[in-house]
Amino acid sequence: MRLLLVELARIRARRAIMVLVAGAFLLGAVFVGATLWTHRPVSDADLAQAQQQVERQTNSPMTQRELRRCERNPERYTGTSDAAACEENILPRVDWFLDRPVLNPPELVRDLSVALVLFLGVIAVLIGATMIGAEWSAGSVGTQLLFEPRRPRVWAAKAAAIALVAAAMAAAVFTLVWLSILAAYAVWSDEGLPSGFLRDLSLTGARGAAFVAVGGLAGYAVTMAVRHTVVVVGLMLAYSVIGEGLLRSFLPSVERYLVSNNALAWIQDGHTIRIYPRNCFDEISCRPKEIAMGLADAAVYFGLVAGAMLLVSLFVFNRRDVP
Amino acid sequence: MSELVIETTDLRKEYRNRRGRFVAVKGLSLQVPHGGVHGFLGPNGSGKTTTIRMLLGLARASGGEMRLFGKEVPRLLPEVMGRTGAIVEQPKFMPGFTGRRNLSLLATTLGQDGRKVDEVIETVGLKGRDKDRYRGYSLGMKQRLAIAGALLKSPDLLILDEPTNGLDPAGIREIRETIRTLGESGVTVLLSSHILAEVQQVCDAVSIIGHGALLASGPVREVIGTRASGAVRLGLADLAAGAAALEAAGYDLRRDLDHLVVETTADPATLTELLAGTGLYVNELTPVRADLETVFLELTADDAGGPL
Numbered sequence: 001m002r003l004l005l006v007e008l009a010r011i012r013a014r015r016a017i018m019v020l021v022a023g024a025f026l027l028g029a030v031f032v033g034a035t036l037w038t039h040r041p042v043s044d045a046d047l048a049q050a051q052q053q054v055e056r057q058t059n060s061p062m063t064q065r066e067l068r069r070c071e072r073n074p075e076r077y078t079g080t081s082d083a084a085a086c087e088e089n090i091l092p093r094v095d096w097f098l099d100r101p102v103l104n105p106p107e108l109v110r111d112l113s114v115a116l117v118l119f120l121g122v123i124a125v126l127i128g129a130t131m132i133g134a135e136w137s138a139g140s141v142g143t144q145l146l147f148e149p150r151r152p153r154v155w156a157a158k159a160a161a162i163a164l165v166a167a168a169m170a171a172a173v174f175t176l177v178w179l180s181i182l183a184a185y186a187v188w189s190d191e192g193l194p195s196g197f198l199r200d201l202s203l204t205g206a207r208g209a210a211f212v213a214v215g216g217l218a219g220y221a222v223t224m225a226v227r228h229t230v231v232v233v234g235l236m237l238a239y240s241v242i243g244e245g246l247l248r249s250f251l252p253s254v255e256r257y258l259v260s261n262n263a264l265a266w267i268q269d270g271h272t273i274r275i276y277p278r279n280c281f282d283e284i285s286c287r288p289k290e291i292a293m294g295l296a297d298a299a300v301y302f303g304l305v306a307g308a309m310l311l312v313s314l315f316v317f318n319r320r321d322v323p
Numbered sequence: 324m325s326e327l328v329i330e331t332t333d334l335r336k337e338y339r340n341r342r343g344r345f346v347a348v349k350g351l352s353l354q355v356p357h358g359g360v361h362g363f364l365g366p367n368g369s370g371k372t373t374t375i376r377m378l379l380g381l382a383r384a385s386g387g388e389m390r391l392f393g394k395e396v397p398r399l400l401p402e403v404m405g406r407t408g409a410i411v412e413q414p415k416f417m418p419g420f421t422g423r424r425n426l427s428l429l430a431t432t433l434g435q436d437g438r439k440v441d442e443v444i445e446t447v448g449l450k451g452r453d454k455d456r457y458r459g460y461s462l463g464m465k466q467r468l469a470i471a472g473a474l475l476k477s478p479d480l481l482i483l484d485e486p487t488n489g490l491d492p493a494g495i496r497e498i499r500e501t502i503r504t505l506g507e508s509g510v511t512v513l514l515s516s517h518i519l520a521e522v523q524q525v526c527d528a529v530s531i532i533g534h535g536a537l538l539a540s541g542p543v544r545e546v547i548g549t550r551a552s553g554a555v556r557l558g559l560a561d562l563a564a565g566a567a568a569l570e571a572a573g574y575d576l577r578r579d580l581d582h583l584v585v586e587t588t589a590d591p592a593t594l595t596e597l598l599a600g601t602g603l604y605v606n607e608l609t610p611v612r613a614d615l616e617t618v619f620l621e622l623t624a625d626d627a628g629g630p631l
């Protein structure tokens with residue numbers, strides 16, 4: 001417990017980690033900003049502008065020519081002989097210029113949460129890696145072991161600290177993002193939220209926080225074993241940029257073991273992988289092969305992967321000489 | 324008390340590197356009794372730091388046994404670590420933290436409050452600079468912080484690997500005084516250092532190692548005594564005649580200003596008798612005192628200049 005407090009104090013005093021945490025909150029703000037901007041309600045100014053555009057287009061010679069052509073031959077344009085239908089068909093309408101999605105929180109839960117949690121996961125990996133990487137490069141791990149020689153305890157305290165910090169960070173960012181979105185919804189819309197929505201949202205948030213904590217642990221576990229931050233950052237980049245793509249193209253059957261698919265399944269509570277055949281000739285042969293992945297699959301996957309990483313990390317740290 | 328505070332038996336450490344296996348410590352049996360300052364000497368690369376790292380559980384021994392306060396380590400290290408303060412090679416702290424924060428993290432690890440931190444900062448003379456970042460410390464300030472860290476535990480055993488490295492003359496003297504005071508107050512200090520004059524001043528006993536094995540060990544006077552080359556300085560009225568007489572008798576000698584230095588382990592009386600027999604009378608006879616440096620260089624002669 002004392003060791004955990006030491007680790008938490010150490011994390012709090014690390015500037016690089018505080019910058020990363022601040023980055024996470026900034027990221028949350030960007031998500032909120034972007035979401036609210038694309039879903040902002042139609043204002044009077046927007047409406048006036050759209051009406052202006054309608055007017056301009058209605059009066060344009062091209063539209064008028066088209067309208068006259070239709071009135072001469074309504075059958076061809078509207079499928080009826082009613083010339084009055086032409087106006088309805090050809091003249092622009094206001095909503096054409098107000099093509100904006102309406103803010104609908106239940107629709108956003110999945111996509112927005114997935115993107116947010118994935119980004120937070122990357123930040124957590126970096127936090128986990130830099131937390132212990134900096135200690136290795138300073139050599140202060142050795143100094144600490146002179147004060148607490150039980151290495152497994154030291155290892156566990158650091159792991160617990162990073163998991164706590166990552167989960168708390170994710171929970172806080174997730175909560176703030178959703179509070180902002182729900183507040184905007186409450187102002188903009190008269191409709192209530194479907195029952196079960198909040199439960200869904202909290203569960204998604206909880207799973208997201210767990211995912212981010214595992215990300216932090218993974219970054220920590222690997223850096224603790226290899227003792228260099230850059231190695232871990234390199235590995236993560238290599239895997240996410242080319243690793244998955246390569247695996248995917250050479251071994252289609254590996255899909256269900258890719259981190260990305262499991263992450264989707266975990267955060268969204270289930271995910272269907274679609275594998276499209278490389279060459280196909282008709283509708284049937286072109287149909288993708290579908291693999292359904294449930295929450296449990298992803299839980300087992302991350303449990304095993306993270307568990308193995310942590311065990312190896314603990315073993316290596318316990319055995320190797322410390323400079 | 325003759326209880327051994329540090330005891331190693333047949334301690335071994337092998338490193339594997341690109342060229343194969345390298346034995347840094349081979350069969351070292353070290354014994355450090357309770358109380359006083361014990362020098363731990365050896366040329367560069369002789370295995371001092373490696374031995375210390377094994378004792379403190381930072382490095383794994385490849386063979387042999389170690390005990391601190393009679394407890395087998397590293398297995399029982401948690402039981403004795405609270406009484407053992409140590410500095411291993413260069414100070415290693417988080418560069419972005421202040422000296423004080425670095426210490427207080429360690430103090431919290433021990434379950435201490437801030438008072439002890441204030442106390443040790445005062446002791447090592449870092450007051451006023453303790454709230455600066457460690458990164459900005461000079462070498463000597465870093466070393467002082469490391470010593471402060473070692474003192475946090477109020478240790479019964481202090482293991483100091485080159486503690487005065489980088490300190491200014493005043494700092495070296497302060498630390499020397501601190502070490503001596505600690506040694507007199509019943510703390511056992513294992514002091515590894517290359518400054519032999521300093522070691523001779525503060526140490527009650529020494530162990531000298533070379534190539535990872537023990538070369539000599541015991542109270543400083545004994546170590547110097549047994550290894551002293553045995554020479555006497557003679558004062559004579561007629562140096563040339565005396566030199567001729569001694570050379571004729573088969574002695575090794577050299578002129579040293581207005582004295583003769585005769586290499587011999589024989590009783591000085593035989594020299595005076597011989598000279599008196601030829602009508603030369605000795606007006607001064609002093610044994611040439613070997614010092615720790617001479618003994619050290621003699622013992623480790625095969626290492627000097629050789630490959631590390």
Ligand SMILES: Nc1ncnc2c1ncn2[C@@H]1O[C@H](COP(=O)(O)OP(=O)(O)OP(=O)(O)O)[C@@H](O)[C@H]1O
Pocket residue numbers: 338339340345347365366367368369370371372373374631
């Ligand atoms: N991590 C390591 N890997 C490989 N060899 C090592 C390692 N650490 C030390 N050695 C080797 O072990 C030998 C003993 O080194 P050690 O640091 O114990 O010497 P030392 O007596 O402390 O020397 P110095 O007086 O220079 O501090 C050296 O030859 C060194 O090269």
Ligand SMILES: [Mg+2]
Pocket residue numbers: 371372373412484
């Ligand atoms: Mg050394």
